[in-house]
Amino acid sequence: MIYSQSQLTLSVEGTLNKQAARSTSRHVDEVAQTAFPHAQESIHTSPQDDDARNTANSLTSRLDVEGSEHRVMQSTPPELSNFANEIVFVLLCSMGLLLFGVFLGDVLVNQLIFPRALRVTEGSTPWLVGSFLLANGVTVIIAGSVIDLLDPKLPMTLAFGWLVIWNLVLVFSIHPGRAILFFVARGMQGVAVGVLQASSMSLLGRLYAPGLRKNRIFSLMAAMAPIGFLIGCLKGGALEAHLPWIFAANAILSGLCVTASIWCIPAFAPASNSSILEDFDGLGALCAAVGCGLVIFGLTQGAPSGWQPYTYSTIVAGMLCFGLFYLAEQRAARPLIDNRLWTTPGFTPLAISYFLGYGAYIGGWMFYAVRFFLSIQQKAPITVALYLIPNLVSGIAATWVVSRTLHLVPGHWLLAVGMIAFTMGPVFFLPQTATTTYWALAMPGIALVTFGPDLTFAAASIFITSSVPKSFQGAAGSLLVTIQNLSAAIGTALADTVGQRVNHGAGYDLDLGALRAIWWLSLGMAVVAALICAIFMQIPALNALSLGYVK
Template sequence: MHKVDDPEPGGPPATVNNAAEIQERDLERLGRERPAAFHGALQEVLFCSSLLISMFMAEYFISGFNIILPELSRALEIPPASQTWPASVFALVTGAFLLPFGRLGDMYGAYVVFNFGLVWFSLWCLVGGFSRNYEMLIATRALAGFGPAAFLPTGVMLIGKTYRPGPRKNLVFSLYSAFAPIGFFIGIITGGLTGQYLSWRWWFWIGAIVLFLVCVASFLTIPNDYFNSSQRNNNTQGKAAVQMDYWGLATIVPALVLITFAITAGTHAPHGWKTPYILVTFILGILLLGAAVYVEGWVAQQPLLPFDLFGPKYMGRLVIALFFSYGVFGIYLFYASAEIANVQGASVLMTAVWFAPMAGGGIVLATVGGFTLHLLPGRVVILISGAGSLVSVLLFALIPPDANYWAYVFPSMIGATVGVDITFLVANIFITTNTPSHRQGLAGGLIYSVLFLGISFFLGLADLAVAENNEKRGHDGNHYKVAFWLATACAGVTFLIFATIKLGKAESELTVEEKAQLELEGASRPN
């Protein structure tokens, strides 16, 4: 048996001394055993719990806010025309700053950035419960958005750096993916219960209490990689240390903010997309995005989004498919809720109950997927995912008024959780496995940027399509169907792209660094 190096706390997963001599049984064992960064099972359990609940709480504060918004708007006297901004500003800030915080994770270590994000998020969610007016609510929601922007990409980074490719990493990522729909479901339930029996303020405070407990667990159990990152940056042996790309920061972030704002607010502006400030922000955003492409490709020494990140086979194609897939999911969440409440006539709490199969399905998929993903070809897995997304939106496109729950809604919910959970899981495993350890934060930023941008972009398109349909045909009871048909078309595109991607099994394998070492050793051998 060949000696395996134990990693430093928070450093890359264990590697073998000589990558050329590693045997298959070594890889299989390394892919299944507990990482040496943990001192025991309890630390690993609390480490994973911190990551899972951080994902859970990010979804909690997205889904539940729409439930408490009517009561909150009455309490703070927010007019209907201004109610969309408190709901969207949180996601706007989070989506725009994912890549910069991912880079900070690569610079200073995931421990620092992840814990900063949790503490910051819990603080501003707590303050949000004390909001006295519209302006204070907007400020707290915007400031809270920096929290998930910090801990979401570094959460992926922590899993990617701590676990080697293999079944154990698959299981952790499966659970991580499952906690998104669970958090979404609990956010709706808690929002409905607090709004009906307590106060909308308690929805914020309950979330802040949970986040505080997660902060304690993460501080105590996450391996501290700050000193490793600092040492790497201070002892680079002639190589450039990981640095912030300020030119990329100055172009990418405002471009994303302006474009996302225009797409989100365009339909609700006084004159729609003809409103001057919508046109100006959208055009400026496009110009800045073009400048960002030039900066990242030909100016920046260490781009915030380097083009060679898309070098691994199928990476670019997968990212495009993810963009469409997450857009489908965003349309589904928003318009399925609207269809169930406004057309099918379900109450707020009953709407949450109707979404329960997504949470339950996520748990089942996490359990099954975590133990079987290394046995199934990746291509089969993503095609199942694409089919699930297609079925979920197609059923709502065809749903009649007073529809039977078991015939339409239940199978649609199962299809939705199959679609998003498997897609997110495969994307996390593929991207982190094909990214070197010093870019794991960047990988996490890319994963979540595609998610947030896909949801915002296609939800804006669906909103525009529904508004145009209402203007031409009026509110005839079927005005949501145009959104679902748009989502069906996008799901079809996703499925076709998935069909061209040939991913292998998520088995135990060499890390990127070990593969590079193996190639170097092979090139240095005499012929």
């Protein structure tokens, strides 16, 4: 292992100080033995000598703790040339979550404009987002395991290049006769983002052991999705009259990332000397991908189609595929997800609460908060985007708070607080009317709910990636993203169904009563998630001293 000059200096100074402290303690003992050679069993040292010994022992103990904390803090990994390289590397690894938010935001803020530009029916409207989530969910669950067997640099660079191509396709697909091409290109965006998310988890898991540095990096990543959503909304709102330029800007950003990834991402040797086909769990990957695809398709298409029998059939078939996936994983020589993760204490309640929390946030609140501003309050897309600026401020604040508390506060309490933050969105939006001012309820609600994804993603991702070997980092992180995608799809499907049941408007448009019913659903899901975290989970503070890191 390579140590920096500062580490060697601290180590030498700590050793000398501890030796001095122990020497002081030994000197006190020698003085006592010399002064009282015949009465050691009945006569003790003076209070001053006891104080000296206690001071020496205290100094030694404190130096041990400080050395431990320094080891947990770590330094720039030797694979990265310097701190500036590390900053660019971490930002590139964060682009998967950032672009996930951007690609959702720039379409959602224009959710009333794109259907008119493409001239699609109401039943096709959910696929503006559903095509992206479907492809992302199918890809990430496979990519995580594949990338763990490869050098993650290559697929990450190719994914950025893939985004350049398909964003350019989207530029020319915004036309009444090209709706199918638009949906396909949106799906290709989801494929690339899935590869980026899996690659970043694999890279960060290999470079960083549990400790303060890893906590702070994952805290930064956790803020990327809400910040990316704000950036997407601002960009989409500003370019509402020039829709093709939304995707042209995405292509330019992706091109810059291609260049940066070539220079700043370190290369890794493959995790295995055998061929990928020998190690890869093909049957498990097929069952997981088909199951995820069928479930998301059935849920996305269910509400707009009136829950026709084929939607039920696809969901049931998808659940059966998940059952086959479980059986395949038990028999696989190298399963997609390390089987030790399933039996890790706290994992099951974590997965359930995370699923409910993100379903409440993305599927039950975020989509419909934007729709409330657009359709109920009749705001312009750029105004709605500006309304979401507290996302940025709260995201930065939450990142700072999380990075300072992850190693001090038990993980289940951080998750519980994050789930409570998810409730703030519906709590502040339920009393709103068409004439409620932004500053009264919407602004504090948006500011507080942003703490939810920051706290929960950071705590959950560190817990999961620290519970499996380095060779499974991408797959473990991909499991977390898959839970997010499924929860978003299921949350949106449930919300659409509830909204249409109580809707007093016409067609796919939802009135205020329907939106309130959806927010009640979101509130209930988030409260249940918080209770699960508080009652059924016991996760220690997330650092290398308390969390057993699997090497």
